[in-house]
Amino acid sequence: MGEEEKQKYSPRNEDDKFQGYGNDVVVSEKQVLDWNYRIFIQVFPHDSRKLNLWPNGFREILEEYVDNIKLVTEVLYKAIAKSLNIDEDSFVKQLGDRSPMNARFNFYPPCSRPDLVLGVKAHTDGSALTILLQDKEMEGLQIFVDDKWVKVPVLPYALVVNLGDQMEGNDSIYIYIYEDESTDH
Structure with a gap:
């Protein structure tokens, strides 16, 4: 997608500032920015979508992906609940059938000094699950375990599931900090 095409999907007003094509919203001069461009869109519930910020070429594919990820998410919530010996529908009930779901697609441009920047800075997710x-x-992708960063191997067509801050609690579930390195390619 060329620059002109990308700009069609950039946020156009304050309500859209976190959605569409772009990079970090700057809130402070001291803020550390991610070394990436991204498309970030809310995909569920349907009535919260801003389709004008969805590139036309992948709407149909994204719809199918979202439907499948919703099913995977439900299975994961039930499995986590069972592992904690609570009602398997606990998380589904707590989060409700209108729980927001977002999609983010990152592009990491080449960087002459990848040792000085991160594609995505260290963070945890505020959500319940990130897939x-x-x-x-x-x-x-790296996770912080035992006081060191560990690379997460790429397994073709496999999904990586991160538990978000909403799932941490009671010393039963632990959340890891993770980041994405920059690349020189």
Whole structure:
């Protein structure tokens, strides 16, 4: 997608500032920015979608992907609940059938000094679950375990599931900090 095409999907007003094509919203001069461009869109519930920020060429594919990920998410919530010996529908009931779901697609431009920047800075997710489909060309996802960063291997067509902050609690579920490295390719 060329620059002119990308700009068609950039946020146009304050309500859209976190959705569409772009990069970090700057809130402070001291803010550390991610070394990436992204498309970030709300995909569920349907009435919260801003289709004008969805590139036309992948709407149909994204619809199918979202439907399938919703099913995977429900299975995961039930499995987590069972592992905690609570009612298997606990999380589904708590989060409701209108729980927001977002999609984010990151592009990491070449960087002459990848040792100085991160594609996505270290963070945890504020959500309950994050499901990642890694690009087999971009190995950069890391988690912080035992006081060191560990690379997450890319397994073609595999999903990486991160538990978000909403799932941490009672010393039963632990959340890891993760980041994406920059690349020099």
